[in-house]
Amino acid sequence: MHYVSTRGSAPVLGFGEAMMTGLARDGGLYVPDTVPELSHGDIAAMAGLPYEEVAFRVMRPYLGGFFGDDEFRGLIDAAYKGFHHTARAPLVQLAPNHFLLELFHGPTLAFKDFAMQLIGQMMQAALAKSGERITIVGATSGDTGSAAMEAFRGLANVDVFILFPHGRVSDVQRRQMTTPVEANCHALAMDGDFDACQARVKDMFNDFAFRDGVRLAGVNSINWARVLAQVVYYFYAATALGAPHRSVSFTVPTGNFGDIFAGYIARRMGLPIEKLVIATNQNDILDRALRAGDYRTDGVKPSISPSMDIQVSSNFERALFDAYGRDGNAVSQLMAELKTGGFHISQGALETLRATFASGRCSEEETLATITHQLRTTGELLCPHSAVGVKVAEDHLGAVPMITLATAHPAKFPDAVERATGIRPGLPPHMADLFDRPERMTRVPNDLAALQALVRERIAP
Ligand SMILES: *Cc1c(COP(=O)(O)O)cnc(C)c1O
Numbered sequence: 001m002h003y004v005s006t007r008g009s010a011p012v013l014g015f016g017e018a019m020m021t022g023l024a025r026d027g028g029l030y031v032p033d034t035v036p037e038l039s040h041g042d043i044a045a046m047a048g049l050p051y052e053e054v055a056f057r058v059m060r061p062y063l064g065g066f067f068g069d070d071e072f073r074g075l076i077d078a079a080y081k082g083f084h085h086t087a088r089a090p091l092v093q094l095a096p097n098h099f100l101l102e103l104f105h106g107p108t109l110a111f112k113d114f115a116m117q118l119i120g121q122m123m124q125a126a127l128a129k130s131g132e133r134i135t136i137v138g139a140t141s142g143d144t145g146s147a148a149m150e151a152f153r154g155l156a157n158v159d160v161f162i163l164f165p166h167g168r169v170s171d172v173q174r175r176q177m178t179t180p181v182e183a184n185c186h187a188l189a190m191d192g193d194f195d196a197c198q199a200r201v202k203d204m205f206n207d208f209a210f211r212d213g214v215r216l217a218g219v220n221s222i223n224w225a226r227v228l229a230q231v232v233y234y235f236y237a238a239t240a241l242g243a244p245h246r247s248v249s250f251t252v253p254t255g256n257f258g259d260i261f262a263g264y265i266a267r268r269m270g271l272p273i274e275k276l277v278i279a280t281n282q283n284d285i286l287d288r289a290l291r292a293g294d295y296r297t298d299g300v301k302p303s304i305s306p307s308m309d310i311q312v313s314s315n316f317e318r319a320l321f322d323a324y325g326r327d328g329n330a331v332s333q334l335m336a337e338l339k340t341g342g343f344h345i346s347q348g349a350l351e352t353l354r355a356t357f358a359s360g361r362c363s364e365e366e367t368l369a370t371i372t373h374q375l376r377t378t379g380e381l382l383c384p385h386s387a388v389g390v391k392v393a394e395d396h397l398g399a400v401p402m403i404t405l406a407t408a409h410p411a412k413f414p415d416a417v418e419r420a421t422g423i424r425p426g427l428p429p430h431m432a433d434l435f436d437r438p439e440r441m442t443r444v445p446n447d448l449a450a451l452q453a454l455v456r457e458r459i460a461p
Pocket residue numbers: 110111112142143144221253254255256257258259260307308385386407408
């Protein structure tokens with residue numbers, strides 16, 4: 001199994017290198033050169049298995065032998081043993097033919113834990129073999145940062161720097177990043193929005209002297225290993241509802257396009273997914289792009305679902321790469337145009353995308369109304385991101401079961417949930433004292449040189 005860049009001119013890598021490298025050196029994202037297909041029988045055999053066993057079967061073909069089978073099983077078990085639900089990703093029913101996949105039972109209460117806990121284990125195992133030390137730098141709209149710190153805190157050979165948009169994450173999200181006491185965790189509050197944070201992280205990767213000097217590694221969903229870990233729950237949920245004997249659809253609250261891209265990979269592996277529905281909040285660039293064929297940024301509008309306040313969705317580049325017949329030059333050109341505001345998607349590529357993806361947008365009022373309505377009619381208390389998904393899914397219900405991904409626990413966003421329902425959801429016992437712990441963070445400017453200087457200084461022995 002080899003990994004190639006979406007821009008066509010970076011070195012071809014194996015799984016371990018692609019995981020430790022993050023962004024490709026030509027600015028692109030790594031994707032597998034071929035997607036392994038599972039047979040009808042392989043998929044049917046997954047029904048009813050423990051989450052960890054499904055994870056092993058789905059991910060193993062991508063490793064190219066980088067981990068031995070027993071070793072990989074051990075890493076998977078370690079990754080999910082800290083989850084607070086034995087099913088890991090339980091399904092609940094909201095309405096006839098509409099199901100909710102609860103992905104918020106991990107240690108930091110968002111779906112990001114599924115991938116981050118596993119890559120924490122995998123990177124640790126890889127570093128133990130090589131004896132190297134690395135510097136992780138990540139951008140977060142709120143949940144990736146806390147999940148990354150939880151996964152890497154206290155490790156001897158890793159420093160973790162997380163850039164988050166100052167004043168634009170929820171109090172719970174911020175405190176999850178600023179309260180770890182371990183000295184290798186560095187929470188950086190940057191002036192700017194998520195897109196600016198993500199752009200600075202990419203700048204650091206594109207500065208090869210800096211990148212090689214500090215041994216930079218990435219944990220954003222530009223990292224293929226993160227996407228891969230998320231493919232698992234599509235198989236787990238679909239087989240619970242009768243796949244591969246019948247098809248299902250998924251609706252995914254979307255920001256950086258990582259989670260829904262994992263669904264796309266599951267579909268290409270042979271899972272019978274009829275439609276993958278992109279659900280956006282008022283930052284609706286993906287919905288507009290799919291409808292009109294024009295991918296054009298127009299500034300982030302802060303919303304009550306802040307983890308989706310994104311305009312430049314990194315992983316959309318991976319979908320474009322396939323839609324353009326895996327032409328790295330074409331993708332490079334589109335990404336150059338994006339720097340000046342946006343690009344037009346060719347008719348052929350648009351039709352390819354529309355064969356798999358549908359989309360919808362949910363306003364702030366609709367988000368609140370959906371939280372209110374779901375509590376009243378099903379007893380399910382939704383976080384605002386999951387509510388965006390449920391609303392858009394309702395507009396796309398059809399003959400096959402619809403599974404909406406619930407991406408975070410309502411207690412991570414208590415203000416919006418209280419506005420909608422009058423109920424202020426409490427934090428689960430393992431983080432009940434979050435608001436009593438001292439915070440530690442550094443305010444930083446939106447300035448590459450200053451950020452690089454800070455990273456260098458902090459990791460100096
Ligand atoms: C990250 C996140 C999303 C968006 O996921 P992408 O992979 O970036 O599309 C949605 N909801 C929550 C709660 C998140 O943390």
